[in-house]
Every structure is written in C-alpha cells, then in structure tokens.
Amino acid sequence: MSGKVLAATEAAADGPEHVEVPTAYDAILLASFGGPEGQDDVIPFLRNVTRGRGIPDERLEEVAHHYRAFGGVSPINDQNRELKAALEAELARRGIDLPVLWGNRNWAPFLDEALTTAAESGHTKLIAIATSAYSSYSSCRQYREDFARALNDTGLTGTVQIDKVRQFFDHPGFVEPFIEGLREGLTGVEEAVPGIDLATQVHVLFSTHSIPSEDAKRSGPPERGFGAGGAYAAQHLAVAEVVMAESGRGLPWDLVYQSRSGPPTQPWLEPDINDRIRELAAEGIRAVVIVPLGFVSDHMEVKWDLDTEAMETSEEHGLLAVRVPTPGVHQRYVAGLVDLVLERRDGTPAAERPAMTALGPWYDVCRPGCCENVRLGFKPAVSGLAP
Incomplete structure (x- = not known):
C-alpha cells in the first residue's frame, strides 16, 4: 500500500475513508465520458473509447450506428453543458465562489484542457464530480486513472491537486x-x-x-x-x-x-x-x-x-x-452535487452525511485494490490509495 494518495490535497493525502478536515478548494472539476458532436466525430470518438484494445474501425462501425441514427451527435455533451450551467446557478444562489471547469475522458473538451485552464487561472486545488454514481472500474476507477494520466500529460503532477466527491449512488x-x-x-x-x-x-x-x-x-x-x-x-x-x-x-x-x-x-x-x-x-x-x-x-x-x-x-x-426520467438537471440532483462538494469543503463528519442505504455514505478516498480492471491491472489513479 502506498503511504500517500497521488495528487491529493493535504487532508486526503494519508487516505482516510472519510475526510473530516475542511479543505479550501479553488474550483470544481466536472468530469464526464464525452461524446461525438457530428458524423465525422463518431469513429474518432469510438477509437478514444476503445484505445489500447486494437479494435478495427469495421467493428467500431457496428456500434457507430447508434450515434449515426441521431445524426452522429451524442446528447451527453449538451447535457453536461446544461449541468454545468445548473451547478453554477446553484453555487451562485448559495453565494459560493467556486468556478466549474468541465473536462471529458473521450471527447472535447478533454480533461487535459480543463486542467491546463485550471492551472493557467491559478486553480490548483480541485474537487472533482464524475458523472457516474456507482462503484466499478468504468464508473469510478477509470475516471481516477484518467485524472492521473491528464496530470502527467500536462506536466501538472505536483502542481494541481485533485480530490473527488464520494460515489453518490445513495445520496x-x-x-x-x-x-x-x-x-x-x-x-x-x-x-x-x-x-x-x-x-x-x-x-x-x-x-x-x-x-x-x-x-x-x-x-x-x-x-x-x-x-x-x-x-x-x-x-x-x-x-x-x-x-x-x-x-x-x-x-x-x-x-x-x-x-x-x-x-x-x-x-x-x-x-x-x-x-x-x-x-x-x-x-x-x-x-x-x-x-x-x-x-x-x-x-x-x-x-x-x-x-x-x-x-x-x-x-x-x-x-x-x-x-422514468434520469436526474439530468433536476433541482434536487443539482443541489445534491453541490452538497457533496460542501461535505469536502467543510469536512463534514461521516456520521452527519446523508445516505439512503446501509451501504453509505461511501468513501471519500477509494480503498486499496478497489475496482480493479482484470484485463489492464492497476494503473496510477488519484483520489484513492494504491494500488
């Protein structure tokens, strides 16, 4: 087990299950999957999604027809634009001065761009919200690995710190x-x-x-x-x-x-x-x-x-x-995401955090060995203890 959490803020660096120390974040990082925004984007996007797996374009085209049926445009980017605006409005309503930066794993705007923009603006202590509520490789650890990769690719490891709100499946x-x-x-x-x-x-x-x-x-x-x-x-x-x-x-x-x-x-x-x-x-x-x-x-x-x-x-x-509708920009959902950020900003004790099942509140810092990818093994990942 590593003694320190990669690229974490001071309060999270030693890997407590729940961080109960206030942390003054500079900005919120809204992290999502990303999606194509035109027919010409579809195959390049799917190459990004399947990078490292050697899948030929002919096989990718079998999946592409889902996107092509909608003009090559995934709805996810517009939905994240709406969510970003809704988060900004909720923060403003509460008088909270935290900018919201948006970066995707697989299509523009990429995480690398978001981190570069953050550093150029002097925002070096970020709290991330990934648009996925549950625990698994693809819905949690892969985001954490991509944070680590983006920090490395931009040369911002050691400059920008990234914590992540807990998995919010039962919030x-x-x-x-x-x-x-x-x-x-x-x-x-x-x-x-x-x-x-x-x-x-x-x-x-x-x-x-x-x-x-x-x-x-x-x-x-x-x-x-x-x-x-x-x-x-x-x-x-x-x-x-x-x-x-x-x-x-x-x-x-x-x-x-x-x-x-x-x-x-x-x-x-x-x-x-x-x-x-x-x-x-x-x-x-x-x-x-x-x-x-x-x-x-x-x-x-x-x-x-x-x-x-x-x-x-x-x-x-x-x-x-x-x-039934998904949460989308439902007022309760948007307010809940802000509440999750404030848990970490304020160091709210775990006993005072809302959770609607006996499984939660989930961990602020992912535990060692959490959500391993069988095919790829463990890669460096922020917001959790190694491996």
Missing part, C-alpha cells in the same frame, strides 16, 4: 428524482390503461449498464466481500429497494442490465432488459415501468438502448412501456 439528491419519477410513471400507466391491476399486471425494471462479470466481482473494496456482483450490483440493488419502498407501491421488480458489448464468450451481468421484457410478456404482464437507475442523464445508452430498443421490444410483445 438523496440522486435517489429522490427516481422516486418521484417512478410514482409519476405508475400514475401514467394507470391513466393509459384504465382498470389495470398494478399488483399483478405491472412490473418495474431498474436498468443499468452491464459490465463484465469479473470486473463486477472486483468493484468496491475487496475486504467488503460483496459477492459475485461486487459493490456495483449491491449498490444498485440497495437503491432499487429504497426507490420501491419510498414509492409506496408494493410491486414486483427486477434489476436488469443493458448495453453489453465485448465477445459473446465473456460473461457480463444479466439479465438483459430485452430478454426480461420478453419473459414478462409471456407471464401475462401488461405494462413495464423502466427506471434508468444507473444513469445520471439521457445520454446515448438511454436514448438508444431504452428509448429505442427496449421500447421496440415492449411494443413487439404487446406491453405498454413507460420510461
């Missing part, structure tokens, strides 16, 4: 918009199908991005022993239970997965949402309410995999399907 600001959305979705089903029996004819599907089973197993700290699905599955299941309980409806539900890629021989988390919809139709279910629990905004995996494919599957099998 009220993230969860409450789904509770509201599920209630409204169920009301919509009742209005669309008068006389439908919710208890026997409606099923709730909580959907999230599938990941390789071996990566899932290694999500979260190894010592927590979450089992086959790791922290990734455990966190989703815990949040789904809360959303169902708070909705006030005792309906049947499942956690399902979507957007799998990779070779068919590699096990990924299941069941696939489309397979489950087919099964439910055969069981006599008349309507499904789809809750995109793994997503913070309506980006391509939501617009294509849910709003296109899952809706088509539902229609083919005679089911009404209603899709």
